[in-house]
Amino acid sequence: MTERFGFQLNATDGAARTGVISTPRGEIRTPAFMPVGTAATVKAMMPESVAATGADILLGNTYHLMLRPGAERIARLGGLHKFMNWSKPILTDSGGFQVMSLAELRKLTEEGVTFRSHVDGSKHELTPERSMEIQRLLGSDIVMCFDECPALPATEEAVAESMRLSMRWAQRSRDAFGDRPGHALFGIMQGGVTPELREESAEALKSIGFEGYAIGGLAVGEGQEAMFGVLDYAPGFLPEDKPRYLMGVGKPDDIVGAVKRGVDMMDCVLPSRSGRTGQAWTRRGQVNIKNARHADDPRPLDAACTCPACANYSRAYLHHVFRAGEMISGMLLTWHNLHYYQEIMAGMRAAIAEGAFAAWEAEFHATRAQGDIEPL
Known part of the structure; x- marks a missing residue:
């Protein structure tokens, strides 16, 4: 096991990359998909099932925790x-996005954000320094x-004003993070859909280190076309x-489109x-x-899938337990969805390593275009 945080790039295919992030708690194979464990749990899943x-890594939410x-x-x-009984790596977000989307009566200043909790209305202040302290206490x-x-x-x-505030906060985050061997701090590029602002943000982050x-x-309402438009150039900065x-x-x-454009x-x-x-x-x-x-369909969700939902249960059963409001419905469908997402990541990692990403991607889209199997 490594005592340090590191990243090794093993292969590229076009802009797509595969590699390994090493941490003291284990390796993260990239491209990696991180299931979201908002409140110290991936909803409807046991950690060992995740x-x-x-999954090599989970995400936890600073704001909620x-x-x-x-x-x-x-x-x-x-x-x-x-x-939460998860021994592998954990990434925690900073709380900024949730404050913007969930908190009530928030007030933004150069110092940070004051807001009232969406849980009980209590008043809180989140600054770069406090966010670093919370994430240190969590041990992510x-x-x-x-x-x-x-x-x-x-x-x-x-967008420009917000991005420059975020860059000032990035410097304060770096200063407050301090020296923590084995732990990593990630900077966040902002700048909306404007290349010049994205580049300015990237340069500011690189100078901090x-x-x-x-x-x-991104993924805040701009649509896939605009997102891919930004990803055509932003990773290169x-x-x-x-x-x-x-x-x-x-x-x-x-x-798949993000990995194709250089995201890890x-x-x-x-x-x-969804599950x-x-x-x-x-x-x-x-x-x-x-x-x-699906009510009378004895076939699995996906005959080629090896998850418990597909291996052991019919569409008819999954339909029934969903309709009946049974807890197992969310458990089985969530397991299937997370399994499928990790299968996509494994497929891309193998394809990039073999220099066959374009062929893999073409097959991925062609299979999806067929649509679901015909009803019985």
Whole structure:
């Protein structure tokens, strides 16, 4: 096991990359998909089940954990890994995005953000320094800078002003993070959909110096075409020898498109959230298990899938337990979705290593275009 944080690039195919991030808690194979464990749990999943899907790393939410059960309490109980029984690496976001999207009565200044909790209305202040302290108390392996994420569409002036504030906060985050061997701090590039602002942001981050770099401010309503437009150039502004993390993405075709453009890490609530609402992601596209067509169907969700939902249960059963509001419904569909997402990542890693990414991608899109199997 390594005592340090590092990144090794093993192969490239076009802009697509595969490699390994090493941490004291284990290796993360890239491109990597990180399931989201918002409140110290991936909803409807046991930690060992998440690991069984092939996940090397989870994401935890600073905002949610600071409000409940509290970062100091988690630290007293031995840190987030022990608290949630997950021994592999954890990345924590900075709380900035949730403050913007969830908190009530928030007030933004140069110093940071004051807001009222969406849980109980209590008043809190989040600054770059406090965000670093909370993430240190949680004990996460990869820490994110505190930034402001403006919702798009916004004027270019507003995006520029927000990005420059985030860059000042990035310097303060770096200063407050201090020297923590084995732990990494990632900077977050902002700048909306404007190449000049993205480049300015990347240059500011590189001059501060980080162990990895995130592309923030996408997947906030701009649409896939605009997102891919930014990803056509933004990863190239970042150092080649450091991991690149696209925050909050996405659907399977978003993920494949991001990796094609040079992204190494992603996270999204979609596979788990969809699982709880009766949506399954399969190699042939989306399946809505609540539809009546599945009520008498003895076939699995996906005959080629080895997850427990597909190996042991029929569409008819999955339809029934969803309709009946049974807890196992969300458990099985979430497991399937997370398994499928990790299968995509493994497929891309192998294809990039073999120099066959274009062929893999073509087959991925062709299979999805077929749509779901014909009803019986």
